[in-house]
Amino acid sequence: xxxxxxRKIAPALLIISFFVLWEMACLVFxxxxxxxxxxxxxxxxxxxxxxxxxxxxxxxxxxxxxGFSAGVVIGLTLxxxxxxxxLAYETAYPLLVGISSIPKxxxxxxxxxxxxxxxxxxxxxxxxxxxxxxxxxxATGIATVEPELEDVMRSLKATKLEIxxxxxLPRSMPYFFASLKVAVTLSFVGSVIAETVASNRGVGNMMxxxxxxxxxxxxxxGLMVLATMGIGFYTVFSLIERRVAxxxxxxxx
Amino acid sequence: MKENGTEKFMVFEGVGVTYGGGADGTEALKPTDLTLxxxxxxxxxxxxxxxxxxxxxxxSEVLAPTTGNIFFAGRELGATPxxxxxxxxxxxxxxxxxxxxxxxxPLKIVKPFKTEFRAKRKGxxxxxxDALLEKVGLIDFADSNPWELSGxxxxxxxLCRALIHEPDLxxxxxxxxxxxxxxxxxxxxxLQDLWIERRPTVILVTHDLREAAYLASRICVMxxxxxxxxxxxxxxxxxxxxxxxxFEPDFVxxxxxxxxxxxxxxxxxKLDAA
Numbered sequence: 001x002x003x004x005x006x007r008k009i010a011p012a013l014l015i016i017s018f019f020v021l022w023e024m025a026c027l028v029f030x031x032x033x034x035x036x037x038x039x040x041x042x043x044x045x046x047x048x049x050x051x052x053x054x055x056x057x058x059x060x061x062x063x064x065x066x067g068f069s070a071g072v073v074i075g076l077t078l079x080x081x082x083x084x085x086x087l088a089y090e091t092a093y094p095l096l097v098g099i100s101s102i103p104k105x106x107x108x109x110x111x112x113x114x115x116x117x118x119x120x121x122x123x124x125x126x127x128x129x130x131x132x133x134x135x136x137x138x139a140t141g142i143a144t145v146e147p148e149l150e151d152v153m154r155s156l157k158a159t160k161l162e163i164x165x166x167x168x169l170p171r172s173m174p175y176f177f178a179s180l181k182v183a184v185t186l187s188f189v190g191s192v193i194a195e196t197v198a199s200n201r202g203v204g205n206m207m208x209x210x211x212x213x214x215x216x217x218x219x220x221x222g223l224m225v226l227a228t229m230g231i232g233f234y235t236v237f238s239l240i241e242r243r244v245a246x247x248x249x250x251x252x253x
Numbered sequence: 254m255k256e257n258g259t260e261k262f263m264v265f266e267g268v269g270v271t272y273g274g275g276a277d278g279t280e281a282l283k284p285t286d287l288t289l290x291x292x293x294x295x296x297x298x299x300x301x302x303x304x305x306x307x308x309x310x311x312x313s314e315v316l317a318p319t320t321g322n323i324f325f326a327g328r329e330l331g332a333t334p335x336x337x338x339x340x341x342x343x344x345x346x347x348x349x350x351x352x353x354x355x356x357x358x359p360l361k362i363v364k365p366f367k368t369e370f371r372a373k374r375k376g377x378x379x380x381x382x383d384a385l386l387e388k389v390g391l392i393d394f395a396d397s398n399p400w401e402l403s404g405x406x407x408x409x410x411x412l413c414r415a416l417i418h419e420p421d422l423x424x425x426x427x428x429x430x431x432x433x434x435x436x437x438x439x440x441x442x443x444l445q446d447l448w449i450e451r452r453p454t455v456i457l458v459t460h461d462l463r464e465a466a467y468l469a470s471r472i473c474v475m476x477x478x479x480x481x482x483x484x485x486x487x488x489x490x491x492x493x494x495x496x497x498x499x500f501e502p503d504f505v506x507x508x509x510x511x512x513x514x515x516x517x518x519x520x521x522x523k524l525d526a527a
Contacts (some may be wrong), residue, residue: 149344155339247349
């Protein structure tokens, strides 16, 4: 792929101009930092509070990663099971859709009731919020395997497990990674929601406390931390995707 | 049991297939007797929906006969394990694997190769795949992705994949149906070369009478559904056959005679599930 230099830096240009416009709008219209702080204020607040933000960021990162990993394992397993059998696909789908329709913020109090406030509800919320997209994508990937590919395997007398391992799973990898990129950002949403509702640690909790003391720049600094972590993980999974499932893009890996 | 290449390899005794079961099922294959010798190159020709592909499904054990029995090496089908290689009209290569890995796939699945797959994939098996790719002129594309190949190259790869595990029986279901005439004739050569060298027993299903007459040592013509074998004749042209053969009077006569045996009944075409 040949890309012009402009195309490569275009995303960065857009982000920079977004912040420049924001900064200028705040200055021109004289918007108070209690309503909408300027990006420069947010950044300076971030550095000022960095030592205080760091443990919260670590906590959020920890709960998100544990929850996300659990979600991936469960989602992948369920997706394979559901995708491998038409019966399971049709039977389990309505239940899954039902569960996924529940606003995740509504289940946090239940987790708190069961496990107490703190780390566990955040992990669980991060996990359940990301399971559904993974299940749906993996199941779709496996259920839509071309019959000819299976015929080839069957003529070699391959077992069901061998077909799944050699055809179904690799075939669903592009779907899986597409869902991972969505799921990891959703996981941050889940853990932050749980921290906001019921925790004394984490970026969500920090933002809640900051807003109650009208430290709006710190709230935005929290958002910035979350956005940065989200972009970071999205990038990581994009890179893994390109290595593992690059064939789907019809590009040389 | 190994001698001059004429021992009984596979025997059909009154094998019939009815889809759907019961009295109102669709009879796809009338009770058929057929004996296949080791090293045969059998072509099955006939109108659409005549049960050609049904026969392939029977011998590859994907489908069980409704009536009759199939014997392999003197015992019922399934009692003696045998290896099948299969190639269809669509090359169906796995897009996430290189050409080499696609060809190697059967060695990963089929006994006895799979037990040593981990140990030999980078050594003996790889050399074996490369030797086969070399023979069909694809060695330079061993590390390419399937979608970078032309249609003819894909079918070559497909043929290699069907042959790499040295199958006792090679089943070809219109493998060259989607190719243009020139590419098809090139692949006839490739297939003939491979057959002469390895002598697998082949069943080739095709609509193309010239293809059947050029490649096969024996041609069975089937009637429209419900299928039965209406003509069974040997093809005596010496091998290796050259493509100029198709213009010779004997060849043309054979093709015309085959054409005469095939009766088209258009109203059964929609049943062509095969």
